[in-house]
Amino acid sequence: MIVNEQVAIDHGLKKDEYAKICELLKRTPNITELGIFSAMWNEHCSYKSSRLHLKKLPTKGKKVIQGPGENAGVIDIEDNDAIVFKIESHNHPSFIEPYQGAATGVGGIMRDVFTMGARPIANLNSIHFGSPQHKKTKNLLRGVVHGIGGYGNCMGVPTIAGQTSFDSSYNGNILVNAMTLGLVKKDKIFYSKAAGLNKPVIYVGSKTGRDGIHGASMASASFDEKIEEKKPTVQVGDPFTEKLLLEACLELMAGDSIIAIQDMGAAGLTSSSIEMASKGNLGIEINLNKVPCRETKMTPYEIMLSESQERMLIVLENGKENQAKKIFDKWNLDFAVIGKTTKSKKIELYFDEEKVADIPVNALVENSPMYDRKWKKTKLPKKNKIKKEDIKHLKIIDVLKKILANPNVCSKEWIWQQYDHTVMGDTIQKPGGDAGVVRVHGTDKAVAASVDSSAVYCWAHPLTGGKQVVCESFRNLISVGAKPIAITNCLNFGSPENEENMGEFVECVQGISEASEYLKFPVVSGNVSFYNQTKEEGIKPTPAIGGVGLIKDYKNMINMEFKEVDNLVLVIGKTEGHIDQSLFARTVLDEKNGPPPEVNLFNEKNNGETLLKLIDNNLIKSAHDVSLGGIITAVAKMCIKGKKGININKPKYLINEIEYFFAEDQSRYILEINKKDFKKVADILNKNAVHFDELGTISENELYINDKTKVTIDELSTSNKSWLTNYMSK
Amino acid sequence: MKSSVITFPGSNCDRDMDVALKKFGFKNKMVWHADAELPKSDLVVLPGGFSYGDYLRCGSMASKSKIMQSVINFANAGGMVMGICNGFQILVETGLVPGVLLRNKYLEFICKNVFVKINDKKNKYFKNVHNEILEFHIAHNEGNYFCTNDQLKEIEDNNQIAINYCDENGKIEDQFNPNGSIKNIAGIFNKEKNVLGMMPHPERMIDTSLSGEDGSLFFKNLINNLK
């Protein structure tokens, strides 16, 4: 097949990109080479629209062992233990085929983690769907949940936390972001940097099929006419093989034969081999006839671009091949020596004794395009004035019940009961709390993790929204008693070629940077997903933040269940009454404009750190951060979880009841303390200049407000728990 | 007491079971499915997981693995064999216990705490357990126990039902049946009651920080009964 500009365009390359390829090669590429360039230079692999801005993110810190740029980030949790973690999107495949799309998303992120030598110990996910009324939503939700469970459950890794939201901006573009945490010994971390000449390059795992070969690159009609039937773009996940691959890799890693290892994810053999060579400043030579193939007559083009799952590429020490092969034989997995490292600094491919590709590695990596896309700044919207007559007739309990049953607030038990969240025997905080917590097996330590996003805030004002998501992650970890260490981010946006969407990206990243810098909560890994749009309509900007923190003694973990009658309930952090962009404004007043709540990083840090002090002093019985739905929603959830009631007295400053209870001001937590500890707690809070309100006292089974309005906890619980179950069973 | 936990490709509760057995005093060995010989054991456990990916039918392919012949011989000679979750599915596929395990009635994987009522204490698994009701944990997609009417009659006549799903007060009713099992069956014995298959995971209930402690009760009692 002859390569020309049109073929390049059909591969998703731009005219000037094609010209640059010809210039770099000093000749016209052949079809295999063009395929390789198109895979390496697409947005997903090259980060060409985002790279410039991602540089702003703070990525270093005392606890950071490995920042972005490897398969996953790594942080130090002391005693020679480290946590490897990352979040990644699988949005487009999940919309086409929700089960397989979500399943392979989970599979991919687990591979990223165990590639580095870590045994996965927890999965999380952030999933976003269109409006519940949209005709596709229910099936997509069911398929995605089954897919996540199908893969994670089979792997025997608990799914400990997650986030599900509904918004019509996802009607044509759902988001499926999967996150995995793995545990590794600090001195046994594996990287993807190849080293040494003439070292064998090994292929292990499943065979290569024609799965997922680049949709865009298939547009060329000059291939076989039956191309659609021949080239499914959806990959099918095989969690059983991945489980074997995990065990086999960890067994091999226990020895000292691996120089470098990289999983074959997006752009399969192409990106994995090139990344290893590029990081090691080496060349790689591969004989494609040696690659284990599932189908007959696969071409070099197909072998290089296949996205078949459950495969790894390894650079081994010389002479260790037989020993390694024995392990993979035991686990019934393919093992093939397919090439070697060279000093050429080129990627050289052979097929049927012919050289089929010859590309300098730096042409693919260092010389890949980078764009400074045009972007538009979002002004801070004007505040709305709530009219007294709009809220006068509202009854707090009715509003509360409505909010508890809102799809974005309601209990997601229907979802997380389908995930095995207790396998591995270390899950000490299950889904449904502020963060999931797993013990570090065999120690007193525990790791907390949560995943958050606030698309509405990000849409209203990306800079504030970006900051807010990081803060919310920080709060969720602190609420369970964990010291926040680092984050991973999954940046889901519309088209970078649209100035507004690009602006949302740039400013959200700016906000994330500012917050993570201030809170010393660096970004150690992540992924960008652009083009989440239907026609011209982009999704609401949805950066998802996965946060990880450490609890030194797991017995000091806190949850959000109210514990004991007569205990005191406090709110820490000042309530100003910010209603714009709150769930209350959007669902009760039907007001969609206005700025999101302001983020004050000083208060955020101070309130959080002070709460950690209280927890360390064993003064806190339960805690929960205040987010969607404000104080009363947070309190109601603590009542429901703990099966206790509360007598609430609204503090008598400024704002009215509605504003006090439903405002979404930031940096706030609800705390339960024992009455006798009040003085101690108040002293610590005052000494640290943390504002607090005395909200009420825990009672048997009713929520009382100002001694006049009341509702039973059972009633609130029903509002909270029935929406999703009813929706899915209809 | 010596125990052996069999690891099949795809087992994923083998480590959890190893931790639990050792915690309560067993000297446990992990045994690879491709081995032919079973080490000398007082108890053999087929752990939970997704052996062979649960492909074809759960437990079907594991039941054909090399070690299983030795396990079957061991059981037929009166040896104690316990299958948990996927292990239970393997046991039914070998025929060591009667019946089959179908997909959950609501077609969804389910992971939560449940209550079970002990139906029979004249066996080494539940003898001397003081409680009538235990809080256990389930995590499965195919735990819907089914058998023919004739089999059911035989099972009941021989008192082979080990535990039934119930509420916290021991009421055995449909609404407390998480997966559609006949008669709320959560676990059954073979005729001789040396082989036990059950869906709940006692090994996930061995610590107050986890889902609960009724698993501790079960294991402590089990090792005492074997002494």
Place this chain on the structure above:
Amino acid sequence: MKISVIITLKKDVLDPQGKVIHQTLEGMGYDSINEVRQGKYFEIDTKETDNVKAKAKVEEMCEKLLANLVIENYKIIEPK
């Protein structure tokens, strides 16, 4: 009349189940197998009496529900 439908994964789609069943059969001594592919079989008893119409309806069912055309093919077995 009864119409049968066989659903199989498209030719190049990975069939994890088929693969593992193949390996197990080999382990049991059946060593002459090239490949195993697993599929689904449906029997649809319809009130329709016209062969052509019935077939067309079942075809529609396959397209709309029974088969996932992203990864599966279907084959209708004509009533006798």
